[in-house]
Amino acid sequence: MAKKKTLVVVLGPTASGKTDVAIRLAKYFDTEIISADSRQFYREIPIGTAAPTAQQLSKVTHHLVGNLSLNDDYNVSRFEQDVMALLKEKFRVHDLLIMTGGSGLYIDAVCKGIDSLPDPDPLLRKTLQEKWQQQGIEVLQQQLQQLDAEYYEQVDRKNHKRLMRAIEVCLQTGQKYSELRLNKPQKRDFNILKIGLDLPREQLFARINRRTEIMLSNGWLEEARSALPFRHKNALNTVGYKELFAYLDGELTLEEAVDKIKTNTRRYAKRQLTWFKKDKEIHWFSPEDEEIRQFVEEFLVGNP
RNA sequence: GGUACCAUAGCUCAGUUGGUAGAGCAACGGACUGAAAAUCCGUGUGUCCCUGGUUCAAUUCCAGGUGGUACCA
Numbered sequence: 001m002a003k004k005k006t007l008v009v010v011l012g013p014t015a016s017g018k019t020d021v022a023i024r025l026a027k028y029f030d031t032e033i034i035s036a037d038s039r040q041f042y043r044e045i046p047i048g049t050a051a052p053t054a055q056q057l058s059k060v061t062h063h064l065v066g067n068l069s070l071n072d073d074y075n076v077s078r079f080e081q082d083v084m085a086l087l088k089e090k091f092r093v094h095d096l097l098i099m100t101g102g103s104g105l106y107i108d109a110v111c112k113g114i115d116s117l118p119d120p121d122p123l124l125r126k127t128l129q130e131k132w133q134q135q136g137i138e139v140l141q142q143q144l145q146q147l148d149a150e151y152y153e154q155v156d157r158k159n160h161k162r163l164m165r166a167i168e169v170c171l172q173t174g175q176k177y178s179e180l181r182l183n184k185p186q187k188r189d190f191n192i193l194k195i196g197l198d199l200p201r202e203q204l205f206a207r208i209n210r211r212t213e214i215m216l217s218n219g220w221l222e223e224a225r226s227a228l229p230f231r232h233k234n235a236l237n238t239v240g241y242k243e244l245f246a247y248l249d250g251e252l253t254l255e256e257a258v259d260k261i262k263t264n265t266r267r268y269a270k271r272q273l274t275w276f277k278k279d280k281e282i283h284w285f286s287p288e289d290e291e292i293r294q295f296v297e298e299f300l301v302g303n304p
Numbered sequence: 305g306g307u308a309c310c311a312u313a314g315c316u317c318a319g320u321u322g323g324u325a326g327a328g329c330a331a332c333g334g335a336c337u338g339a340a341a342a343u344c345c346g347u348g349u350g351u352c353c354c355u356g357g358u359u360c361a362a363u364u365c366c367a368g369g370u371g372g373u374a375c376c377a
Binding site: 014074104106108158182240241 | 333340345
């Protein structure tokens, strides 16, 4: 019987040191890394997304970094499919693979699966978007109440994105969203070990501030300037770009923009931590902790 | 040195005709199934500069002090 394969997931808030830890583990176990970062896919914005550098990429083979263009539309479901295909291929030659990133929803899609739902119809989405902007959220609420009263009861009714998505699914499938959204964890045929990286908040915030400065001195502003033609793409609805675009528009001074970037990055880190805190499968470590490698080895021994 | 004005939450400020106070931002907490670095929800954390006076009661009125700002010397 074939040995069971293992996916080690290195996760944590932004700037917690995931990239370095993942590379160290990958080198030690002589394996490859799959990114689970919803913004590092885009090849035009490596600086602002703190993607692995050319030097880091040369040390270990990375997947799903810089594989998309800002023009590409992408979503969690496609990510799940891409990663499952990658795992199938790479587990032929590796017993252990590493996935690292900070996008909780994307990580969960790989670890637990995600329901089979249709991709949004762009035209329908545009219609709903306009409806919301012109007539307000009440119209969306009423529409969802008619289409799917059950989901309407549980949904966050002030969140236009949730309302729109549910309406989309109902209209596109002719079925109720609440009936399609099973939310049932799928069994994977590989072991999963989740390693969480975290630091005392004060230290994490100091790292965020320092990294922001480094990213700027690495040419982030120029990167933002050249991404300007794509500013309305979803990929650029991202911490940092919004603020730098505001500076380029003359709405903020550079100093104000940088301060806002730091603040919004901290807030992003907090949202990530809120997501990860719920997941009781995560084993938490400090990024400098030498015991991470040993912990993985012990897991491998215990889960042959 | 003199005069005027100001001093309230981490920041910018509102307010209390005397009954210990509230907005925005920040902060903190939370939600999350194809836009997720997105989107949305909740929470006020306070020697009301200090000391004294008047008063049943002072953050509020009065006096002095301290600090700041402006103008005059």
